Amino acid sequence: MYRSRIILLRLVPVGLGGKSAKSKIFLNLGIVMANGGNLVPVPWYPVIWNRLNLPKHSIIGWLAIQCRLLTKDRLLRFNIISDGYCDMCLDHLEDHTHLLYRCRFSVCCWRLLADWLDINLPDTDILNWCIRWRCRSLMKKQIVITAIMAMIYQIWNARNICRVDN
Ligand SMILES: [Zn+2]
Structure with a gap:
C-alpha cells in the first residue's frame, strides 16, 4: 500500500509539469525537467528510490x-x-x-x-x-x-x- 502511494507521487510530476509550489515539491522527489521538456531523474534517484x-x-x-x-x-x-x-x-x-x-x-x-x-x-x-x-x-x-x-x-x-x- 505504501509503495503504491509513493509510485503515485513519483508519477505526479509527469502530469503537472508547471511551476506551482505543489509541482515543485513533487519534482523534488527525484525527477527534474530537462531542456526540451523531457523528464530526467536526478543522480540520487536510483539510490533513494531503490x-x-x-x-x-x-x-x-x-x-x-x-x-x-x-x-x-x-x-x-x-x-x-x-x-x-x-x-x-x-x-x-x-x-x-x-x-x-x-x-x-x-x-x-x-x-x-x-x-x-x-x-x-x-x-x-x-x-x-x-x-x-x-x-x-x-x-x-x-x-x-x-x-x-x-x-x-x-x-x-x-x-x-x-x-x-x-
Ligand atoms: Zn553526536
Missing part, C-alpha cells in the same frame, strides 16, 4: 540526501529550540554531517555495517558515495544501498528516541 528499500527508509533517505531532516541546527535557525547539542553524544552541534556520519554512535553503526557487508565505506557522505559507487553486480549494489538506507533510518530513529527520552 526498489528494495522500505518506503519509510526511502522517505528519510530522501530528506537526508537533501539535508532536510529537522536536525537541531535547522531548528535553531528557526528559533524552535535553544539547545543545539546532539542528544546522542551531548558533545557537538547536531547537523546532518555530525548526526549521520561523525557522531560516536553513528561511526560505530557504520563500522558494524561495513564489517557485516564486507565493504569499505567512506567516513562521511555515504549517501552520495552510493551514487558514484560502481559495482559489477546490480543485485549486490541494490542490497548494499538497501542496508545503507536502513542504517540512515535507524540512526535518525535512535536520535529521535534519545531526544524523547531526554
